[in-house]
């Protein structure tokens with residue numbers, strides 16, 4: 001991915017040409033994101049957001065029924081898999097359980113099998129997912145879905161957070177926009193079309209934090225988006241370097257699990273709210289945190305279910321796997337798609353903010369975030385434990401062999417070693433017999449996509465073994 005030849009070509013350009021290339025690329029994106037259909041959808045979404053929860057359910061049921069009929073008539077995968085399944089009974093969200101679930105593996109085997117007859121991929125919008133171990137999925141959207149998606153983002157994510165796309169902003173994502181070995185600023189590139197300062201997530205340290213803060217100031221960035229772990233790392237480094245806080249309007253984070261320590265650091269350094277946003281490249285569902293700190297599902301994108309292992313729906317407060325059905329994608333329908341994330345429905349579904357749509361709580365991280373014991377058990381859902389000490393800026397468990405792992409902890413404000421011990425005890429309470437060594441670190445390594453997963457099993461990430469070896473240099477690691 002990073003060794004991509006286009007990236008290599010881009011890196012060889014002088015900075016001003018890199019920025020020209022970036023702006024030209026974004027100009028092209030801009031015409032698709034905010035082009036034909038965008039304004040109409042933006043108005044529509046603003047209108048629909050005034051509807052009651054019951055009206056939204058009726059709208060969803062109509063969309064769902066049309067989607068199911070289309071899937072049976074036109075999509076080879078569903079035609080085959082649903083043979084003998086009572087799909088005609090699906091009239092509303094509650095009836096979805098008669099349909100089987102779709103997992104990523106089925107798409108990975110043959111994504112074209114999911115595309116409606118008569119459509120050619122060259123006429124569709126390609127969304128690549130990042131994939132936890134580097135294997136990405138290709139998801140195709142109809143071109144008309146792109147402006148709809150961005151209209152939802154504008155109205156129900158940015159406007160809800162008090163900002164809009166035309167206000168200068170900063171972004172910290174996974175793109176290696178500055179070459180890794182670069183040691184001097186600028187560690188960012190500016191995209192003038194979106195007044196967007198794209199900050200590298202890979203060069204942040206207490207030594208470089210001042211240059212980042214200056215850039216945010218001189219480009220006039222008013223809000224920041226991107227991975228919570230990356231933005232928190234910047235805020236933490238800047239605080240550590242003694243840099244004055246830098247007020248922004250808001251931080252909107254997504255892409256990895258937001259630990260309370262990360263939120264605190266961001267809110268303190270940028271003197272603004274940090275709001276969590278849930279979405280994914282597949283485009284099957286979206287949720288946004290409101291000013292009351294509650295995560296509302298956005299019904300105009302897709303239907304969300306939270307299921308137990310046996311496939312039955314979870315009760316409020318009960319953590320289960322998130323399963324989504326996209327209501328916007330009629331080119332490659334994803335119906336009951338397993339998102340690979342855990343969450344629960346909030347027990348109290350009323351919110352002071354006035355948004356009547358369902359609230360989720362406990363975004364519990366990824367299904368992939370599990371440890372393997374030496375008797376071969378897989379233990380997941382560890383993020384509650386990881387969230388228990390707000391003085392921990394960020395944390396990660398690195399497993400080098402069954403039954404043994406390191407708990408990497410990046411200390412935050414007011415941190416004491418006993419905080420890590422408490423997290424370890426909590427994790428061990430769940431696992432039982434397991435060796436978990438605490439290691440305090442300055443930084444937690446990122447994946448090639450710039451994310452910091454809660455659990456890393458080293459045998460599955462050969463390309464990350466080097467950075468962990470360096471980090472844990474004095475210890476015997478049992479991988480080669």
Ligand SMILES: [Zn+2]
Nearest residue numbers: 290294351353
């Ligand atoms: Zn709310």
